Amino acid sequence: GAVVSQHPSWVICKSGTSVKIECRSLDFQATTMFWYRQFPKQSLMLMATSNEGSKATYEQGVEKDKFLINHASLTLSTLTVTSAHPEDSSFYICSAPTGTLGGYTFGSGTRLTVV
Amino acid sequence: AQKITQTQPGMFVQEKEAVTLDCTYDTSDPSYGLFWYKQPSSGEMIFLIYQGSYDQQNATEGRYSLNFQKARKSANLVISASQLGDSAMYFCAMREGPNTDKLIFGTGTRLQVFP
Numbered sequence: 196g197a198v199v200s201q202h203p204s205w206v207i208c209k210s211g212t213s214v215k216i217e218c219r220s221l222d223f224q225a226t227t228m229f230w231y232r233q234f235p236k237q238s239l240m241l242m243a244t245s246n247e248g249s250k251a252t253y254e255q256g257v258e259k260d261k262f263l264i265n266h267a268s269l270t271l272s273t274l275t276v277t278s279a280h281p282e283d284s285s286f287y288i289c290s291a292p293t294g295t296l297g298g299y300t301f302g303s304g305t306r307l308t309v310v
Numbered sequence: 311a312q313k314i315t316q317t318q319p320g321m322f323v324q325e326k327e328a329v330t331l332d333c334t335y336d337t338s339d340p341s342y343g344l345f346w347y348k349q350p351s352s353g354e355m356i357f358l359i360y361q362g363s364y365d366q367q368n369a370t371e372g373r374y375s376l377n378f379q380k381a382r383k384s385a386n387l388v389i390s391a392s393q394l395g396d397s398a399m400y401f402c403a404m405r406e407g408p409n410t411d412k413l414i415f416g417t418g419t420r421l422q423v424f425p
Contacts, residue, residue: 227411238401239355239415286353292411298343299413301355 197223197293201302208279208309216274216305218289225291228272230264233286245272279309313337314404314416321421323392331387331419333402343405344385350398361385392423
């Protein structure tokens, strides 16, 4: 089945630094990747949609300069959290539509802690 | 406005019993898809079941069935013969319209199965 590999699974960084999260589709081509953020005990909130070869579409209230998304190839989408602050600490998870019933495959998520 | 509503923050069920997790949705588009996902403490998103808006029959997948009541805009998940391993967060999600793959999640229900 379709697999999305997400790395790293967890990361701790200092305030003010940047962190890059990668989502790689292993056995299919992902023209679209959705990026979600999930705070503890809350739902998945859609942050942005990345499309291969074009600019990402951000949801209302999401700072595009802070959360840089790149989708340079059909198998790789990245999310960079720039100048991270403790309030950016969260679980970030990516998802790609697979075109099959059941529709989506998710990465395993990245737990980001900013200290 | 909330598109997907899950009114049960937490549910308890005894092992081997059935449990219903509620989900209501709001859309004016006649074409939509409804999904249920399980999220254990590890954070991974596990697809359980899908119901399309034009599907005539309720979806079933093993111990999972979806009680789809279109007029009431509800898509409740029924888990039969609960197992201890069913303890997790459960999210209802909707893909709205035929021209988008964007998936919007409800707030989730934490299910705890006790012996």
